[in-house]
Amino acid sequence: MYIEKLKLTNFRNYESLDISFSDTLNIIYGNNGSGKSNIIEAIYLLALTKSFRTSSDVNLIKKGSSLAQIKGEIITNEKNRYQIDLSNEGKKVYINSDKVGKISDYVTNINIILFNPLDTKIINDAPSFRRKLLNIDISQGSKEYLLLLNSYDKLLKNRNAYLKQLYLNGNASKDYLDILTQKLVKIGKCINNYRREYIEKINKSIAKIYEDIFEYGELKVIYNSSFNDKSEEEILDNYQKKYYREMEMGKTLSGIHHDDIEFILDGNSIKDFGSVGQQKNAIIAFKLAQILIMKEIKGEYPILILDDLFSELDNQKINNIIKMLNKEVQTFITSTNIDNIDKMLLKNSNIYLVENNKIERVSN
Secondary structure (H helix, E strand, C coil), X not given: CEEXXXXXXXXXXXXXXXXXXXXXXXXXXXXXXXXXXXHHHHHHHHHHCCCCCCCCHHHHEXXXXXXXXXXXXXXXXXXXXXXXXXXXXXXXXXXXXXXXXXXXXXXXCCCEEEECHHHHHHHHCCHHHHHHHHHHHHHHHCXXXXXXXXXXXXXXXXXXHHXXXXXXXXXXXXXXXXXXXXXXXXHHHHHHHHHHHXXXXXXXXXXXXXXXXXXXXXXXXXXXXXXXXXXXXXXHHHHHHCHHHHHHXXXXXCCHHHCEEEEEECCEEHXXXXXXXXXXXXXXXXXXXXXXXXXXXXXXXXXXXXXXXXXXXXXXXXXXXXXXXXXXXXXXEEECCCCCCCHHHHHCCEXXXXXXXXXXXXXX
């Protein structure tokens, strides 16, 4: 899988942009603020319909414009044209000029793995950030998982609302809560199974990837969930025991919405004992392991984006990463300059310079 062409209209600082890419390695460089990250943001948004830099689509529309448009030609076994329109009224997505009604029918088509320097906060931030990382990656490989997440979220909101109602109205029937709980547990177990299987696949390759790149240490990932190794009956019994406390607090105190993942290096939690460098390295290894999983699930490699990688790692480690990548993996690397990049790496890359709101391919 690779993106052959990208066309932007009134997106971020680009009034108009039309560019083609190599199906292997693409290096995009320019000064900070030149707009290089806007290009990879557009590719990411074309795949997942969401930005990795802002939660507001309005921020993506060029100032003074009312509509932003992203178009891309994606090559798999065939060529397909994808399009996203952004306006103050909302977002519309298209495949081959046909409007797609459900986002869930769109987002599983283009698979993408992104490393961004801000990802290092995943280890130290709240569990919700790590769950979001997990949900995005599993959803790309499974439309069913995305639908399960949506169903779970709706049930959770309804259950929390009814818990509050029970607290305010002592005469209300608990039967409806029990129905909601049973549905929540059934769907939660399905999500739990997806997550456990995904982390098992990550652990098949992440240790070797980490050692090959960084030349030391044994890395693994642990998935923590109150649903792990529990039957539906055991989980339901646990909810019954927490009923009065949940009713007083007006929220569901356990479930897959409290799940977390933990990175372990040489038997120790990286969050508690790892350096900033080790935390960063663990996330990079995690992202690269996801490439192999995506190939296993979808039968083709995803698009890989390594944003500002050269500011994060020395040249040797970067060369180790590039050597590890299969030539079938279309890769985008952004950097502020190319002076210190290995000459053989440059020779085998498409190189693009971004300046003055324009991008052009330059000679190797």
